[in-house]
Amino acid sequence: MHLQSFAVRNFRRLRQIRVDLDDEATIFVGANNSGKTSSMHIFQYFMIDSVKFGIHDFSAACWQQFNEYDPATEGAALPDITLDLWFNIDEANLHRVIDLLPDLEWEDSAPVGIRLSFEAKDPAQLHANYLAMRAETGRWPSDLHDYLRKRLRVEYHVVHYKLDRRQFDKHLLLKSEQTLQVLEKGKEILRSIIKVDLLHAQRHLADTEQRGRDEDLSRTLGRYYERYLEKPDPAQAPLQALADTEVGLNNHFNTVFGPIVKRLNKLGYPGIDNPDLMVRTELRGDTLMNTSAQVHYVVPGAPAGQPAITLPDRYNGLGFKNLIYMVVEIVAAHEARKQMAEGQPPVHLIMVEEPESHLHAQLQQVFIRQLKSIIDDVEDPGTQFVLTTHSSHIVYEDFSSIRYFARVRDMDTFRYSDVRDLSVFSDEVEADTRKFLLQYLKLTHCDLFFADAAILVEGNVERLLVPLIISEFCERLATSHLTILELGGAFAHRFRKLVEFLGLHCLVITDIDSISGPPKPREACTTDKPGAITANQTLIQWLPGEENIKTLLELEPEKKEYRGGPGKATVRVAYQTPHEISWHLEKLTIAGRTFEEALAFENLDWSQDEANKSLRLKVKDPADLDAVVQGVFERVRKLDKTKFALTLIEREVDWACPSYISEGLDWLADEICDLDAPPTVVSAEEVTDESSD
Template identity: 35%
Template sequence: MHIKHIEISNFRKLRAVRIDLSDEKTVFVGANNSGKTSAMVALRKFLVDADDFSLNDFTLPHWQKLDEHAEAWEKAYLDDQPLPAIAWDDLMPSLDIWLHVEATELRYVKKFLPTIEWTGGLLGVRLRYEPKEAEALRRDYLACRAEVMDTLCKAQVADSPSSATGGAAAAPTLSESGVEAPLAGDEIAVVVTSAPCGGDQKGNLEVPLWPQRITQYLQRRMRGAFGIKAYLLDPDQLTDPTNGEADPQPLNPFNPALESDPLRKLIRVDEIGAQRGLGFSAGRTDDEDRTQPGGRRLSSQLRTYYANHLDPFDKPEPKDFEALRSLEEARLAFEKRLETCFKAALSELQGLNYPGVTDPRLKLSSVIRPIDGLNHASAVQYEVPTTGADASSAHCLPEESNGLGYQNLVSMVFGLMSFRDRWMRVGKAGTAVRDENYFIPPLHLVLVEEPEAHLHAQVQQVFIKEAYNVLRRHDRLGETKTHRTQLVVSTHSSHIAHACEFECLRYFRRRPADAASGAVPLASVINLSTVFGGGDDTARFVVRYLKATHCDLFFADGAILVEGPAERILAPHFVQTRAAYDHLRRCYISWLEVGGSHAHRLRPLLHALALPTLIVTDLDAKHPKSRVAVPPRRGAGLLSRNDTLKTWVPKEENLDALLDAKFDDKVHTDDSGYAVRVAYQQPRRVSLKGAALAEALANTFEDALVYENLVIFQGLAGTGLIAKFRNAIAAAADLPSLAADVQGFLDKGKAEFALNLLYATYKKHVDGTETTADVIDDLVVPAYIHDGLLWLSGELERRELEVPMGAAA
């Protein structure tokens, strides 16, 4: 038995998402605020701690819908009409768990089979947080609102002129008052009273009365009025998600809620939270030992483990008797010592005639429990290796003196061991008296949030590779299928993501808000096994490329694909130093160096991630017959060799068409929020050595950079490509001859060219004074790259503001 997938609905940013769980290990990845934590919290609240729900766990647009439903109640109540019902199915947070159950495991699920003929396969249960008694909740809410209305009426009567002159004997209630009842809405939840307003004048002061609306009512009453109910789902009505958004099946109105949660005995859930209480604590005890925070230090875990599995006082076994005898001897010896030490003090008390003759006599008694020896900050120590010293003279430091990374690693691993042993009822835990129907849950679900905290990159990878093995290291587990373990990890670490098979990654994607009024940004979940699991050449290339480059696409706000090493070196520097790209510097951009002949292979992945993507690539002109690379020129029927331009954006091969392409031709978007723009060399009008302006057609980044900065390069000192460009400019009679010359030496030395530019200097005149300046700071960014960076900046800013696709900026 294992969880095939879960569907989370109406919970925070997760309006309707499906998350497929791998058989062993599933890793949640995605940028900040994409819904990973919401998914982990949903699992914990539905499966472990239902009392921790609050109104903040409801998807925000549903707050308004709840208020609208409640206003409809009030209006019907005031109009003496039947009260409309709330469609709780569409508003309440829910978790659908779909288990795959083998035919041999029917004994576990016999009480909630979907049909009598069911013999194995998918079995679905919905856990929904909803009113315990919907009608009682409505009556109580309307009663609260009636009290508000009566209070308002009384306040109006009390504030009326007749009341001020003593004309009213008593303030009437709502049903007795002749004051016209106000309409339902916020206005009936406010008492308008008089308040000092300077001198003897009085103004109006609005005093809000609780509850103004049902959402405010629920903030106080939710925990008492709501609970989790379980419903059986129909496997035949299960539908696949569309573009990352699930379509949970509606409940059959004729199938009531189950009497109890059927999953509680089937799934054991354990969690390692993101906040683990490591480091130094704030206070000290009288003996200067540091107090322990409520975290996950090893010393705290050891005490819990000892109490659960090892305490000899808990159901003693024959092997415990020797330890118990030793403890009793120690206790008696300690009591004897106490009696000797306090003999004088007790005699002095007796000399005061207290206690009296008939009063009880004072006697000291002690209790020695082994667990008390672990109840201090130095219960766990680390031995520090010392050169030339024997074991007896080695130095020991308390647990909190060790590095946070090591503490975190040891704490998490021991936590996993403890989870496993409690599940398997190891030691004393196995002797506890259980119900006759008790059995070890066949499924163990372990949640780990952000294990990378304080850990070195290599240790992060070690942890994620070994965590599942630790959870299975037991005689009854191993490779057996009778008891299954599923590990779910959420992370912001690319090191952890790259240590996993990409098929087990689940990408949480931020979705822009809908154009509808009141809409808020939501999230969807993409199963990357559908991207990486095909096994074709494209999938193999993407996996190997991502592994080799260790790229961080899964955590980025946007991506920039560049053609070669020169762009990879210089373009990030342009972004960091130019004011025009200030917003890009505040975003997390993933830079990937991948040529135009391969960039299009990343298209399925980038489309799945829906990342705003800028592709900085080259024209790569070629002769239509010989297929030989040539300098670009118009009207010669030239083509582009660039597969990205031919097959992705703008899906054009003709060079003249590419040179004349409009802005919209270079951008592709879809309804999911995915947007990609291609940037390649565009015609520029420049002056060569003071000649008239003429059109320059660049073929690569390097010659485009030179055309934009001819004045700098024609006198720039240097070797390699810098020298070749300088000499070519000096020898060129016009731009076409310069282009032909450049075409002959651009195949080598590009990375060296970019590195030389990072530290090259040149002479320039500022206000009539010659000065030395850094070349890299004065270079004009090629126009095609500049325009592309501005597009990406605008796209990311739009997303940051959560403006819907197609909305006015």
């Protein structure tokens, strides 16, 4: 039995999303403030009694609905926050969900669903209470939203409903407004089916006396020992050794902690010099693990026959400590589920927020690859992991487990998030394209899934120089998270389907690559040669879908843009455009064939200055302007482009950015720089009022 999918409505940025889960591990990715963490927190809010909803947990679009609510209006309703859970059921667990079956016509292949709804207890009475309070005070509340800021937990509660999959469409939306059946014992039913555990990202591991998150590994392991591991028999040697020697207790601890150390070894913490883990006693009284035992690391390299040297855990790095912490917490959650008094729920959802914290790249790869082996109970297939991450090292193994949280910006509405299931993309895209994308992501470790926008560039020169150009010529983009991918005109178009599926903002900076001649062979030529065409497959197969150089040079800017695709992507291509140049009173309008030509032409006096000859763009003794153009063309073809880029970087920026790149970057800045405005500051009064309900 597994949690097949869940749907969220009206929770923060999650106005309406559906997420399908992998049977083993699902990875949530996306840029900052895209809703990944909220998709985990809603489970915490609904399934942990101590966590309470606040008015600001409702999506921004709901706020106006509160203030427009009038119970006298037919069909009027107050906003609610809902979490729909859909389970696929096996025969062994059918008895657990009897109360969730919609009717006798239910087919055993259909998922079974339950809705958790945070909704008004009595909408009409709520509105009457609001009006009465306003009449009594004469000034507060200013509107219904303001009233619920202080009275939400009095007026709202959680209700459970039975769901029938036949009443929902493929997006898990109700086909029509229907009355759902309330489950009187919904909380008990849910707890008998699923257990949810969350590991938050704020794992501040320290060797101090503080409690809570700021605790050392010894206390973490101590808590695990007290709850789940076998204790020594008071009549046997380990406890007697408390007064005589530590040997017995050390043996005991190493025996009971053996399985968890074995799990750690499965993760393969990299490096041959990494110390082994052991637990040893430091006796200070009549207690054992919590105050008298310490995690130690065995220092490698002890001479043969000599006793091992050990150091307390505070002498090792945060990466190893964080790994141990996560493994212990995951195993502890697993043991707690097995020991539940009311019976072990068949589904265990373990949600880990940003496991990469303090873990270096190799360990991040190992962690996700070996995650399932941490819980090696072969008779317990019901554990599912959900991870949120900003690590490119975690996501490149496969597309099928990735769920991309996209920030959506529509006209005349608040920003919200949508979820793109990359298992769908993986199934639909051609096998060779899928293989190319996975291999590229694996080799480059690019952060495509976490960036505000992507810039696909022609080659190494642009990859090196675009960050410099942004800092010098487009300050609006300087604070944006951009991923710059070097693909070249021959391969950039292979990212088209992924860009469109994810709905990315994407700028493609490429070369016009003019060629001419008989059908075969064709040779590079200047862009003003009659009949020239482009050799750039991105311009031919993606944007703007043209081959003729003359047509490309005359194309209007709006025809270089594309908006659409499954994810509503916004894409623009930027390639060299005509520019008027002058030389010794001669003038000519021409476009460069490459970045280097465009830079030379649009900075002609600078590029031909003797002081800049180290760039190797200077033409020797040109007779006229045509000779300059031809000479630059010839020199660029023989140029060591990486050396050229590095030479340019180390110089003072006393040149102008090629206009086609400036135009492209300005377009991208217009698209993303206001994507998510800074949040409004909430007053201290609002915070304290909300927590006082």
